[in-house]
Amino acid sequence: MNYHINTGLIHEKFTTDCECPLCQIKKAVEEQFLTEYLNDAVTDDDTRNEVNAEGFCFDHYKKLFSRPNKLSLALQVSTRFNTVLKNAGTPTDAKSAVKTATALKKSATTCIICHQLSIAMGRYYIGVAELYLKEPVFREELLSCKGLCLNHYAELLNYAKYAGSKTKDYIKDLTFVQERAYERLNTELKWFCDKHDYRNRLKPIGTSIDILPRMCEKIYSKELND
Ligand SMILES: [Zn+2]
Numbered sequence: 001m002n003y004h005i006n007t008g009l010i011h012e013k014f015t016t017d018c019e020c021p022l023c024q025i026k027k028a029v030e031e032q033f034l035t036e037y038l039n040d041a042v043t044d045d046d047t048r049n050e051v052n053a054e055g056f057c058f059d060h061y062k063k064l065f066s067r068p069n070k071l072s073l074a075l076q077v078s079t080r081f082n083t084v085l086k087n088a089g090t091p092t093d094a095k096s097a098v099k100t101a102t103a104l105k106k107s108a109t110t111c112i113i114c115h116q117l118s119i120a121m122g123r124y125y126i127g128v129a130e131l132y133l134k135e136p137v138f139r140e141e142l143l144s145c146k147g148l149c150l151n152h153y154a155e156l157l158n159y160a161k162y163a164g165s166k167t168k169d170y171i172k173d174l175t176f177v178q179e180r181a182y183e184r185l186n187t188e189l190k191w192f193c194d195k196h197d198y199r200n201r202l203k204p205i206g207t208s209i210d211i212l213p214r215m216c217e218k219i220y221s222k223e224l225n226d
């Protein structure tokens with residue numbers, strides 16, 4: 001599967017009110033993969049081979065199972081399961097027992113969707129930097145967003161060099177947006193704590209009402225009910 005990024009999605013998510021536009025992009029891309037792996041991918045030989053080799057992690061198995069196309073999942077699980085058993089082999093002595101054990105334990109840790117998602121997101125980290133270099137309007141969108149989760153801020157820093165001649169400005173703007181977000185979150189967290197003081201009981205909680213779920217997104221790149 002050769003993934004091409006959608007710059008429209010970058011513009012859309014950087015102008016959405018959220019704690020991390022890249023988490024939102026990741027969700028949209030993951031959604032595309034989940035749909036593909038339950039539809040066209042089942043009939044494509046290359047993709048079937050990739051699924052056989054890597055399988056699905058527990059999270060993606062659950063997400064695939066929550067959708068209507070159960071036959072498609074069953075076909076892929078069947079071939080993957082038998083590939084794992086075949087590769088693990090039948091142990092006959094201590095040495096082959098350890099080999100079988102290692103193969104079986106490893107089988108639940110690989111995932112074709114996680115793998116493809118990580119390749120696609122790598123392209124988005126580059127794409128965001130390139131957009132900053134090429135489209136001045138994107139700089140405005142970046143400056144108006146509420147910052148990124150810690151993981152995605154780190155990823156954009158890792159790939160900052162793709163902003164070419166504007167790399168230093170890009171890092172400066174990213175950092176400005178992040179530090180402004182930290183200040184806002186700290187204020188919201190402090191008010192959440194202070195609100196528990198009985199002297200503040202009649203004052204409105206305001207945006208601090210959902211500060212803990214939003215801190216979860218900021219720190220772990222995941223929503224509490226994911
Ligand atoms: Zn994120």
Ligand SMILES: [Zn+2]
Nearest residue numbers: 057060111114
């Ligand atoms: Zn996965």
